[in-house]
Amino acid sequence: MKDGNSGDQKTLLLIDDDPNLILLVKDYLEFRGYQVVTAENGREALEVLQETAPDMIICDVMMPEMDGYTFVEHVRSNAETEWIPVLFLSAKGQSQDRVKGLSTGADVYMVKPFEPEELVAQVESSLKQASRLIRQQNKGTGSAPAINVPFDVDLTPTELKVVQFVARGMANREIAEELRVSQRTIESHVSNMLGKTGLHNRTELARWAIENQKA
Template identity: 65%
Template sequence: MSDSPNSQGATLLLVDDDPNLILLVRDYLEFRGYDILTAANGAEGLEILANTTPDLIICDVMMPEMDGYTFIQNVRQNPETSWLPVIFLSAKGQTRDRIEGLNQGADVYLVKPFEPEELVAQVESSLSQARRILDHSGMTHKPPTFRVPSYVELTPTETKVVGFVSQGLSNREIAEILKVSQRTVESHVSNMLNKTSLGNRTELARWAMDSGLV
């Protein structure tokens, strides 16, 4: 089970062009119970956001093709993603750099190198703040209506996976229970999202429960 009481199966999008940092941060956050999507630059990040909505974005500032500033500008301009908490990671640590990052739309600005525990604390704090804002606005008390076609059917394995998703388990934890690779679980989740046209794991779990599948 997750070591983090606040992860609740949350999905994070990590955007960075450093494969070593991607590996380090992904492993650390997955160990804490989070599901991680990764992209090498802002353009890849937008492609992922076109198909799924994470609970939070962690983004490098300096990247090829599309830097973090341009990426976050696109995120903030899209009503579907404008509310997402964003944590910037950057090697530029001057006061003016921090101010610029926050002005560009980041909620948190962390300077590389950073302590993994600090990143986890910032993730949990940002997610908690986002939940408080949703609670205050009443959004969490008005669950969305999921327009999933009635003919959509899940395979027996997909039904098992979505049951575990509904319990708040991460892909890593589900893989351990089913004795399959984490990539296999990710593939099942992706297939279910494509079938249902839902945006993320939270919506998938809510639909499954509302439909009596779990």
């Protein structure tokens, strides 16, 4: 998948088996300045995630092949994707449906039909909240659990550059643009550093870099 030309442009992954809804929401979000990548079901979306790291995921709940619940469980179990905010879209609006969606790992649960402006507002709110959480984690506040890493971690010069950008809250896509390499290369570097440090995700990696003066 092609990445956006602007480092400030956010990429959204939109997943729904309704082609009419895909076209409507995609056009509206792109009009508001977002880059939108689409998939028809959870299985296809997992393939998309191997190629690109979106800033947020908008996902239908009931889909063929792999539904939204199963897809989000995959997202939350992967250290490379667990940080991505997820917004569920569903025709089911009962309280127990909302509880199940949020308990599965979604950050926002919206009921169809919805107003496009409300969707945009929820997207903007979720992206701002994710950014705040990353900055808070990067500060390494005293209330946060300690990051325990072996003292003999040796990063290559390229890995050191990458982790500095991670510590600044940049997505893999943005780092790839900055270093003029493929996103897959950056994902490989991040994966290698997680393996070397024994950390679980990018947020912990960012905190470790800051607390140990790597960034």
